[in-house]
Amino acid sequence: MHEIVVLGAGYAGLSATMGLAGRLRSRSDVRITVVNAGERFTERLRLHQVAAGQQVADLRIPDLLAPTGVELVPGWVTGLDADACAVRIDDERELPYDTLVYALGAVADTGSVAGAAEHAYAVDDADLFARRLAGARSVVVCGGGLTGVEAAAEIAESHPAVDVTLVGRTGPGTNLGPRAKAHLDRALARLGVSVRSGADVTAIGPEGVTVDGHELIRADAVLWTSGVRVSPLAAEAGLDVDDRGRIVTDPALRSVSHPQVYAIGDAAAIRQPYGTVHGTCQSGMPTGAYAAWAIARALGGKPGKPFRFGYLHVPISLGRRDAVVQFTHPDDSPKRLALTGRAARWYKETVSSAPWPTFGRTVAAPSVTMLGWRRGGRYTR
Incomplete structure (x- = not known):
């Protein structure tokens, strides 16, 4: 049995999990386990609404995983033995893995300013x-x-x-x-x-x-809301990390020091021709989709292609009745095109609502996710 363990069920982690479930559903020799601190999916795209006291949807990860056969292990990751290929959980369990998808993301960095x-x-x-x-x-x-x-x-x-x-x-x-x-x-x-x-x-x-x-x-x-930091777990486990603690990856999103570990989302230092990809839902979901594709290809003995990513837009809510959307070049620099007002509000709400149903659709059509993912590791621009 080939054990795949996914750490983290945020935007990147769930993209990888659902992509793997769809691509490997015919493989009886593969087991997928996802580890997350809780059973509720945090819509980070809506945390500003929560901060203002608004109610958002109660999205439950077990409901999403129910048709897939993927096991959810609720718990905090307390240790990673990258040489023994095992993950420790706060209830003292150890989960062995053959392939690890590291998607623990980042949290607010409140330690940089006194008080x-x-x-x-x-x-x-x-x-x-x-x-x-x-x-x-x-x-x-x-x-x-x-x-x-x-x-x-x-x-x-x-x-x-x-x-x-x-x-x-x-x-x-x-x-x-x-x-x-x-x-x-x-x-x-x-x-x-x-x-x-x-x-x-x-x-x-x-x-x-x-x-x-x-x-x-x-x-x-x-x-x-100023600045984020990643878990020190990867550095403590001996994986190669950058100066911010993010796992340094090769073009296939594998750790350069431990290739059985795929790093995605905020936890990964992913280089592109224009620089290092910065953490957003817009980049996190494609990294998860790509990792699922690359892992499935590797298990099938097929070659992969390098991950490529270009930014598309910067959508910003300005309350519930207004927004602005800046369309961008692949390197995230602004184009001339922008939406404002009612059209931008509709666009932003559509983007914010898209990830959760997209996760479910990925199982049925694992080669496609939001915003134009295509097989072969290429992101449309």
């Missing part, structure tokens, strides 16, 4: 932040990236009586084209979000956020 872990809520804890938001009169969102923008807009729209300040080293939407950025700036102004660009968050305390070492921005609640 962030104690006095701020990470976006991963959006439900806890939503409870703290009740009764708050002022909120600071730390991080001017896309997650920070979406969270600030959502909170301001859902809680118009709350003063919302968005703080970041760079201004919001700096990676957008002029038209898209202008629309984003107008939307934040319309929602009453105060923007502090070029501000370095140096400490977070019970009274608020300190920027540039001296200025205090008072806040009843602080949401941290």
Whole structure:
């Protein structure tokens, strides 16, 4: 029996799991196991809505896996023995593997600023932040990236009586084209979000956020969306990692030091001609789909092709009634084309809703996933 173990059931991990289940369903000599901390699927594309106190769908991983024969092992991964090919779980079990798909992803890095872990809520804890938001009169969102923008807009729209300040080293939407950025700036102004660009968050305390070492921005609640970190598990196991702890991969997404390990999603340092792929759902799902294809090819004794990926768009929610979508070149630089307003809102909602049903369809049609995946490791552009 060839044992395939998938660590993590996020966007990348479930893409790999469902792709493997579809491609290998006729193989009685292969067993697939997926390990995840819980049974609920976290829609990271909607965490800004959760932070604002909105209810989102309760998506259950066992329901998705039920028709596939894949075993779900709930638990935290506490150790990886890359030489013995075994994974340890927090209940002291050990899972042996012949092929490992490492998709543990990344979490918010609250350790980089003094007081962030104690006095701020990470976006991963959006439900806890939503409870703290009740009764708050002022909120600071730390991080001017896309997650920070979406969270600030959502909170301001859902809680118009709350003063919302968005703080970041760079201004919001700096990676957008002029038209898209202008629309984003107008939307934040319309929602009453105060923007502090070029501000370095140096400490977070019970009274608020300190920027540039001296200025205090008072806040009843602080949401941290600035920066992520990966688990130290891969480095501790002796896999080759980059300076951020991500597993360094070859063109087939295998660890360069342990080729029986495939690394996908945020946990992988995947090189493309334009640079290293940065972690998003947009890139994570294709890495999972490719890994499933490559593993199935290898088990069938067939050669593979290198993974290729190009970015398509940057969709940004600006509350429930507005959005902006910047279309991009494969290297993530902006094209001239952008959507705003009602059309962009429809587009963004369609993208946000697509992954879960796509996972189910992948079992029936494993060669196709969202946004144009095609066999042979090529991503349409």
